[in-house]
Amino acid sequence: MKKLMSVFSVMAVLVMVAGCASVSKEDCLVTDWYELGRADGRMGKNRTALQGRAKACLEHGISADRQAYYAGHGQGLKSYCTEQNGFDLGQKGLPFNTVCPLQLDAGFRAGYDKGIRYYCSESKGYELGYQGKAYRYVCPPELEPEFRAGYEKGRELYQYEAELASLHRQLKNIERKTREKEKQLYAANLTDAQRSQIRAELRDLDLRYRDVSRELKYLEVHTPE
Numbered sequence: 001m002k003k004l005m006s007v008f009s010v011m012a013v014l015v016m017v018a019g020c021a022s023v024s025k026e027d028c029l030v031t032d033w034y035e036l037g038r039a040d041g042r043m044g045k046n047r048t049a050l051q052g053r054a055k056a057c058l059e060h061g062i063s064a065d066r067q068a069y070y071a072g073h074g075q076g077l078k079s080y081c082t083e084q085n086g087f088d089l090g091q092k093g094l095p096f097n098t099v100c101p102l103q104l105d106a107g108f109r110a111g112y113d114k115g116i117r118y119y120c121s122e123s124k125g126y127e128l129g130y131q132g133k134a135y136r137y138v139c140p141p142e143l144e145p146e147f148r149a150g151y152e153k154g155r156e157l158y159q160y161e162a163e164l165a166s167l168h169r170q171l172k173n174i175e176r177k178t179r180e181k182e183k184q185l186y187a188a189n190l191t192d193a194q195r196s197q198i199r200a201e202l203r204d205l206d207l208r209y210r211d212v213s214r215e216l217k218y219l220e221v222h223t224p225e
Contacts, residue, residue: 011052025060035054037072041073042079044099045097082104082122085111086107086112088115118141120146125149127150130157132157167212170212181205
């Protein structure tokens with residue numbers, strides 16, 4: 001029975017951590033508030049994250065165990081606020097939450113500074129831009145120009161390749177529509193007016209095909225440097 005309750009408790013914690021819109025009464029009853037706090041702390045969440053969950057449970061007539069949550073949260077921060085974790089976040093170019101207690105903050109920030117200096121290079125900026133991702137305002141001022149230059153180069157190539165792909169898709173779409181119209185043109189029982197309309201649509205498709213082909217050839221010649 002205890003094992004079963006433990007499973008339900010873990011599932012309830014997962015529901016709470018995920019921030020699901022609907023928290024059931026059963027979730028509130030079996031939630032291990034200490035473990036929920038520890039999970040939030042390990043992810044670097046502020047302990048104010050409890051407020052929404054506590055309010056949801058209060059609507060079911062159940063009060064959150066705030067002391068247990070805060071104790072777990074403090075324990076979880078010991079895993080988040082390490083120099084190694086700071087470095088890991090920094091080298092991935094991720095922002096961090098200001099949640100570390102004073103005695104852990106210096107080490108965490110030292111690791112983060114080392115990691116962010118590794119991340120804020122021209123090559124990492126290029127990689128971010130080429131993936132089509134949003135720019136990250138995380139670099140210190142002295143490294144920002146190099147990182148941004150790389151990002152803009154990568155972004156330019158990303159947009160170039162995206163435009164090429166779009167034009168190729170347009171050509172295939174025009175080809176498909178043209179085949180369909182040609183089949184319609186030679187179908188039986190069409191009036192002269194209907195055939196005339198289909199021929200006009202085919203001419204429009206042909207013009208569009210020529211325009212897209214010209215755009216494609218221009219792009220293929222003018223590649224980004």
